[in-house]
Amino acid sequence: MHVTLDAVIVAVTDDRPKVLTVSAPAGSVPRLPTGVLREDDRTLEAALRRFVVDETGLDVGYVEQLYTFGDSERQPGGERLLSIAYLALVREAAPSADAAWVDWYDLYPWEDHRSGRPPVIPELIAPTLDAWVGEARSAPERSRREERAHVVFGLGGVAWDGVRVLERFELLYETGLLEESTARRSEAVRSLALQGDHRRIVATALGRLRGKLTYRPVVFELLGETFTLSQLQELVEALSGARLHKPNFRRLVEGAGLVEATGTTAPTGGRPAALYRFRRDVVRERPRPGVGTPWTRG
Amino acid sequence: MHVTLDAVIVAVTDDRPKVLTVSAPAGSVPRLPTGVLREDDRTLEAALRRFVVDETGLDVGYVEQLYTFGDSERQPGGERLLSIAYLALVREAAPSADAAWVDWYDLYPWEDHRSGRPPVIPELIAPTLDAWVGEARSAPERSRREERAHVVFGLGGVAWDGVRVLERFELLYETGLLEESTARRSEAVRSLALQGDHRRIVATALGRLRGKLTYRPVVFELLGETFTLSQLQELVEALSGARLHKPNFRRLVEGAGLVEATGTTAPTGGRPAALYRFRRDVVRERPRPGVGTPWTRG
């Protein structure tokens, strides 16, 4: 059995969340940075940090274990391949030459709702899911399928839940909408592929990160020491894929004690913006400190 | 490298959450049910279900991957041991002869706050942590330690956070309060040990389950088809280790649409209680359906 560590390294630049990939040999699709455990790695996390520096030149900050993938279909025919996936967050983005940042929303175009619901959903995804529901052999199976489609894609009156990235990916995968090859290519959702099941792994990371935002102050791992509230808001919007209500967002983060003003300002297009910093003390005061999501309708 | 699957199988009987263990050879401490991957296991989860039936005779319902443990200190000197841990929930409790249920709160006596804060905390844990804070070599290290102790054990004005089970376990472990051997035995917290780092694995499960309660309807995996609201409340109290406010709890679960009355009643010591069932439709209506925690002071 082969065991690897796979790293989902996330950064956000210009309001685009990105994941780091390394280019595979000629003509093939990109893949995640991957390494193997060595005897002298005391912990899994240490091993991850070690090979990420080796392979990408990046010294990552926040690191968290995501999930271990080991289904036999991952490596059809061959030896079983076990991948322990990690999520890592970095502030800046200057990896070595053979690494490249890939935009999350090129991998999952249906996930970016910042300018309203992406057209792929009503135009291609929803009709295909409807057909898939109709193809069910029995009535209970039909209603299970319908519920699943509605819940994961926010159809039929169910609210969109940004966290269900993996469930959406898996549903599209099962219904053939991500088929990269041959026959159904024309009906597939236009999106970027990664090697093997790496796109599934990144989907797991994205969902986890969206969830964690709301109850742990992880956003600040992606920001510099000081920032304006607009920068913070745009970052949260980029990650969550949703537009937020500005006046309320400001009050929420200040009111929750997540940030404090530094007293300095930064120039902008209009009135200069006050600079803030993360208030570490917030973890003493609140049980679940994070950035909530005061939605604004697209 | 050795790879195993470890199962944390949880059931609740008589308001005591329990985890299933199998007895190790003569005189040694109990361990979690453990199995290895076989070539014909298509998925990790399927492998888990297979060996759990083999080893304990239980057919588990809800299953979720927890975490993968692989630090080299787990198997000092030997080959690296990788454990992929799973959480499983079962309704009833009739395992095969060589398996036994162990009470969560015998493993972690400081976690049960249903009758107020357990005396071990003020009497033994808090003073030891204070000493540990004092032993820090530098001022910043000292304040990091203090913050950590306060946040994870709810000291110094910080609120107790039931979810931080693993963080508490690891802090006690680091400060020697769980020492089973030799010298500091008398100063150690009286609690049950498991083989190897299995108690750490169970702590991970407990924390995950407590967290998940609040945003996914997992409690119902531990209940029968119908139940009274008091049964539901006592179950949630057992898992969360906290006492809840009855009138509000009732309104919350009904108001959230989590349950619906069946129209039937069950006899009790006093007035008969209405029986309820889980409303599956709640997942269509609410983004994060779960049982909140309307605390009541000890």
Place this chain on the structure above:
DNA sequence: ACAAAAGTGTTCGTCTTACACCCATGC
């Protein structure tokens, strides 16, 4: 009648959302 347990009404404060508006800078 009384104990025991289930179940209801209502109030109060906080957190969330929405709408309307004012402020400071560059050109």
Place this chain on the structure above:
DNA sequence: GCATGGGTGTAAGACGAACACTTTTGT
């Protein structure tokens, strides 16, 4: 002056916490 983006006031509503109280059974 006016465009641009930063920032505030305030009121309505949802939600949770707390308190006091009523109802239905068994003995």
